[in-house]
Amino acid sequence: IGRTAALGMNKLGWHWWPAHHDIPSQETENRPQCQRRGVCMWGCPEGAKGSADLTLWPTALKHGAKIITGARVREIATDDHGLATGAHWIDRDGVEHFQRASTVIVAGNGVGTPRLLLLSKSARHPDGLGNSSGLVGKRLMLHPYMSVLGIYEDPLDSWVGPWGTQLLSLQFADHDESRGFAGGAQWDVMPLGGPLFTLDRYPDLPFESRWGSSVHELMRRTLGHAFDWGIGIEDLPNEVNRVELDDALTDSNGIPAPRITFRIDDDQRRNLEFQLARAKEAHEAAGAIDTVVTDWSQWGWHLLGTCRMGDDPATSVVNRYGQSHDVPNLFVFDGSIFPTSGPQPPTATISALAARNAAALIRQAATLRTP
16 A cells, blocks of 8 residues: 555655664564454454553663552652652552652653643642643643545455554655645655454445445455554643543542543644545545545644743743643653654654653762752
């Protein structure tokens, strides 16, 4: 499918580039060889997928880390000097514990991190921990996402192999005033997957067209003959989009749940419309006989921006190294510190920032104020 997509882009003179994946073509120390089953979105039966428990945890454990799964942190504790002293957490059996610490690092991303900081309010921090700027939970960015499915006569075997980006395009990633909206988007060629994932592309069909013999006809036409151009648009920071604590809803331990407010504005709608029209052109140039736009509720799943980093404590939550302006021994190492989202997926940038900020923390460890 990557070659087919590239053919269409070449005809239009548009940018494309092969995507990179951490997929073991041979057995590694912690992972077997990928068997190309294409079920990556639902979990890998071989255990070959590059998840943190296989790629990061073994090394951390080897060097002395203790990892506790099923733990819910309900509060970061502070002392009379305003320094973080550790975390109150609840285990799977509902038993509460306190983990003392000289330095606290939070990595709950754009929803979990602001929720925890807001939960950790005290007399000294009445609006939540590290929230003197009032920006904790503000400016949530999600990368709204839609896709255009192209259906082709020739078999593409698009259900074979790892489920992930085959190639990507930054043709329309940069801001262009002439388009009449802010920002751009990254495009990704995504395989269709199996029958159930194929049905997800037709949510508007009536029930009788998604059941029985109708499903077989739909599969004959689509399964193995189609792929997506996925469109993830740049999401600009807006204080209307936010994470707060819910007044009534709690989790099973009675901890207030996060309440998320997110609205797509006119700029984002124009961006999506523009990008979807261009993606349809790309499919048609590659020889597609039909296209289907899939509206994934216009939500994305990259949780960014709710604990903004910056040099000015009045307009940011942490500094450029993820260190809280208000609590010097509290750090945030996740996507919540992004000032803007850009049009590209954030995982590599989150990882790079975490490595950079961890190195900065180590450099100042001897002089860091701790309890």
